[in-house]
Amino acid sequence: MAAKTLEQRLNAALRLDDPPAPAYAAMENRLNEIVELLQKQIDKTRKNAQVALEPGHLVRAGQQFNVVVYIPNQNRFRDTLFRAYIPATGSPVTLDFIGDSPEEVDTPDQMEERVINFLALDQIRSMIRTLRETAAKSSAHKP
Amino acid sequence: MADLNVAFWNVQNLFDVPVAKQLKRGPQSTTEREAKLDRLGGIIGDFFGKRGPDLFAVAEVGSRTLFDELIDRIHRPYSNALRVWEDAMMPQHTGLGLVGRDDQIAGLKVLDVWRPTAAARPRIMLVECQIRSVARPVWIVVNHWKSRLKNSAAAGTSDWQDRLDAADWLGRRLALASNMQCVIAIGDFNCEPNDKPFNTLQLRGTRHASTAIGSARAAATMYNAGWRYVTEPDPWEYPRPPGYQASRPRTTYGSGSVIFDQLLVSKDTLLGVPLALRENSVTYHPDPRVFRYNARGHIKPVAWSGSRNGPFVGASDHLPLLSTFEIL
Numbered sequence: 001m002a003a004k005t006l007e008q009r010l011n012a013a014l015r016l017d018d019p020p021a022p023a024y025a026a027m028e029n030r031l032n033e034i035v036e037l038l039q040k041q042i043d044k045t046r047k048n049a050q051v052a053l054e055p056g057h058l059v060r061a062g063q064q065f066n067v068v069v070y071i072p073n074q075n076r077f078r079d080t081l082f083r084a085y086i087p088a089t090g091s092p093v094t095l096d097f098i099g100d101s102p103e104e105v106d107t108p109d110q111m112e113e114r115v116i117n118f119l120a121l122d123q124i125r126s127m128i129r130t131l132r133e134t135a136a137k138s139s140a141h142k143p
Numbered sequence: 144m145a146d147l148n149v150a151f152w153n154v155q156n157l158f159d160v161p162v163a164k165q166l167k168r169g170p171q172s173t174t175e176r177e178a179k180l181d182r183l184g185g186i187i188g189d190f191f192g193k194r195g196p197d198l199f200a201v202a203e204v205g206s207r208t209l210f211d212e213l214i215d216r217i218h219r220p221y222s223n224a225l226r227v228w229e230d231a232m233m234p235q236h237t238g239l240g241l242v243g244r245d246d247q248i249a250g251l252k253v254l255d256v257w258r259p260t261a262a263a264r265p266r267i268m269l270v271e272c273q274i275r276s277v278a279r280p281v282w283i284v285v286n287h288w289k290s291r292l293k294n295s296a297a298a299g300t301s302d303w304q305d306r307l308d309a310a311d312w313l314g315r316r317l318a319l320a321s322n323m324q325c326v327i328a329i330g331d332f333n334c335e336p337n338d339k340p341f342n343t344l345q346l347r348g349t350r351h352a353s354t355a356i357g358s359a360r361a362a363a364t365m366y367n368a369g370w371r372y373v374t375e376p377d378p379w380e381y382p383r384p385p386g387y388q389a390s391r392p393r394t395t396y397g398s399g400s401v402i403f404d405q406l407l408v409s410k411d412t413l414l415g416v417p418l419a420l421r422e423n424s425v426t427y428h429p430d431p432r433v434f435r436y437n438a439r440g441h442i443k444p445v446a447w448s449g450s451r452n453g454p455f456v457g458a459s460d461h462l463p464l465l466s467t468f469e470i471l
Contacts, residue, residue, distance in 0.1 A: 059301050080260045098233050099263025099289070099305070118262075123232045127261060 023090025028065075030108035031084055034115055035067055038081070042069065042132045049135035051081075061094040061102070062087035069131055073138040079131075082118060084111070145276060147247060147418060147468040150196040150428075151329040151404065153287065153396075153461035154183055155447055157213070158205035162234050169205070172451045179447055180209075182458050184216025186432050190465055195219035197247040198272065201240045202287035202331050203459075206230070210240040220244070225251045229265045236264035239285045249273045254282070257312045259289075259305055266309045269316060276470055277417040279325065282362075284313065286330025288340075306333060306340045314345025314363045317409075322361035325418055326409035327468075331461060335402050336369045348407050352422075361410045368425045368466070369405035376441075387440035392427045395462045398443055404464045415471040424467035433458050 004012070019025060035053045043049035049071045056064035062085040071077040085094040085102075092104040093111055097118045105111045118124060156169035160176055163169030170176035188195045195217060204210045207228045214221050223245045230238045243251050250273035257267040268285045289305035317326060334340050341348030348367035349355045358364035376389040395404040406425055412418050427434075427442075434442050445457030 057301075057304055059304060082260055082262070096260065097262055098236070099259050121262075124262060127232075 021088065021090045024086055024088060025090070026108050027084075027086050027090050027093050027111065030111055031065060031067070031086075034112070038067070038069075038128075042128065043135045048073065048139045049131065056083070059085065061085035071131070071135050071138050074134055077134070081128075082115070145247075145470045146421075147198065147274060147470055148191040148194065148196045148465070149198045149200075149283075149327060149329065149406075149468065150187070150190050150463060150465045151200040151202075151285070151331075151406075152183075152187070152463035153202040153331040153404065153459060154213070155203055155459035155461060156205075157183070157203060157209055157237075159209060162205055166235055174452045175449065175455065178449075178453060178455050179458075180212055180216050182432065182447075182455070183213055185218065186428075186430060186458055186463070187213075188218040189430065190428060190463065191467070195221070195244070196465075197244050198283060199242045200283065200285040200329055201242075202285070203237045204240060205234070205237050207238070210238070214240075214242050220246070224248075227251045227253050227268070227270055229253065229256050229268045231264040232262045233264070237287070239265050239268040239287055241268065241270050241283060241285050243272060247275055249275045250280070251283075255316060257309060257316075259308060266305075267313055274417075274470065279417060281325040281327065281412070281418060282317075282320070284317075284326060284328035284330070286313075286328060286332055288331070288333045290333050303334075303339070306338075307343065310340035310343050310346045314343060314347075317362040318345070318360060320362040322359070323411050323416065324362045324409060325411040325416065326362050326365065326407075327412055327418075328365060328407040329405070329464065329466075331396075331404050333403050336367045336373055336405065341367060348405070352413050355408075356410050356413055358410065365407035365409050366413060366420075367405055367407045368420070368422060369402045369407075372402045372427075383440065388436050389441050392434070392442040392462060394441075394443065395427055395464070396444065397446075397460055398437075400441075404461055406464060406466050412468065415469065417471055418468040419471055421467045421469055424465065426465050427462035428465050433462060 035051050039051040052068050054066045054068045056066050065084045067081045069079050083096040091106050095103045095114055158169035170179055190196050210228050225243045225248055228240045252271045254271050255269040256265050258265050266288050270283045271280045272283045273280045288309045289302045291302055347364045350370045352366045355364050355366040376391045376393050394400045395402050408420050435445050437443050444460055444462045446460035447457045449455030
């Protein structure tokens with residue numbers, strides 16, 4: 001049997017075409033759903049504001065994902081709403097809403113619940129309302 | 144030549160009573176709240192030979208109301224002082240404040256604030272400061288970076304990464320300034336002069352003034368006056384007789400030996416364009432109400448403590464940082 005080439009060995013080692021762990025994919029998919037729905041709330045058109053799931057640092061808790069809002073015409077406004085850290089196994093996910101006191105969740109449903117509770121806080125609702133209004137005003141306000 | 148006196152103090156868990164009770168830290172009764180405000184106000188007013196600071200930056204204050212009350216307790220003319228405050232969104236968090244006495248300061252304007260997430264407490268507040276006798280505004284950067292204390296190891300989300308992100312943001316923000324921008328960065332950085340956040344590609348806190356003066360990236364390469372506090376206060380080989388008392392602190396926080404509270408200045412704040420740091424003035428306020436000598440003769444901050452209705456001792460688990468600049 002012919003020896004495997006380096007490329008073949010690398011392919012076999014990384015297996016990047018394999019899907020991620022089902023739990024990882026489920027968590028990431030739910031986060032993407034949340035981002036899509038936040039996008040609809042803030043700017044349905046996507047023209048004035050964009051909500052994105054942006055990969056960040058890889059730390060012990062897992063891959064960092066930042067839920068970020070951009071309003072390019074408002075002095076290139078950019079803010080991170082919250083962060084989620086998904087480990088390779090998909091669970092537990094660590095949620096960071098307020099910069100300390102991280103919270104762990106084991107399932108996409110638990111994650112959804114925690115995110116909804118966070119977004120329902122008066123201060124956060126008010127902030128998102130402001131973002132929506134700012135985005136709407138920014139359409140006539142090119143940098 | 145006039146002087147500009149600049150001070151910073153992390154005043155340790157100055158929360159309103161209901162929040163403090165919930166958190167189990169900070170004043171647990173109205174008596175304690177009033178006593179702490181009086182103590183802090185009295186000490187701050189005594190800074191700089193009882194003249195009080197011209198610019199005073201503060202961290203670990205829970206609300207705008209408390210910030211105003213604290214400034215109003217200083218027994219100096221601060222009633223018309225300019226005040227800027229960046230609030231925390233969550234009640235368990237603290238904001239950042241800066242006050243400028245109106246006889247020296249004509250304007251304070253918040254230019255930018257950094258927090259890692261929208262609902263996190265502010266880590267950095269960048270303020271444009273107009274000094275009355277100076278044409279060009281200077282930038283004052285008030286800092287209270289992520290603590291090493293909470294939730295770091297357990298969650299693995301790494302408090303040091305938060306501080307690196309803070310340094311990265313500050314370096315990038317200062318890099319947008321003119322290379323002649325006069326910058327004073329002051330605060331509780333929760334890391335020491337030799338730690339990584341002060342040696343990133345974006346931000347440098349140099350050990351020698353000449354490095355900052357010679358840097359082409361002027362505003363983001365600052366001289367860190369904290370370096371000189373990192374070493375032993377007195378030569379080790381000298382005999383230390385009973386009753387030895389160190390000539391200066393080797394810690395700014397708690398009972399360990401860490402220099403967290405620091406002053407960094409840009410090139411033009413060293414060269415006198417328009418301010419010149421009097422480095423000999425950089426001290427951690429040698430007032431018996433804020434520090435004690437431990438059994439080995441080292442200076443330690445005396446944290447605020449006491450039972451519900453007193454008596455109360457100390458002021459804060461951080462030492463206040465004082466510095467004077469010559470206005471040229």
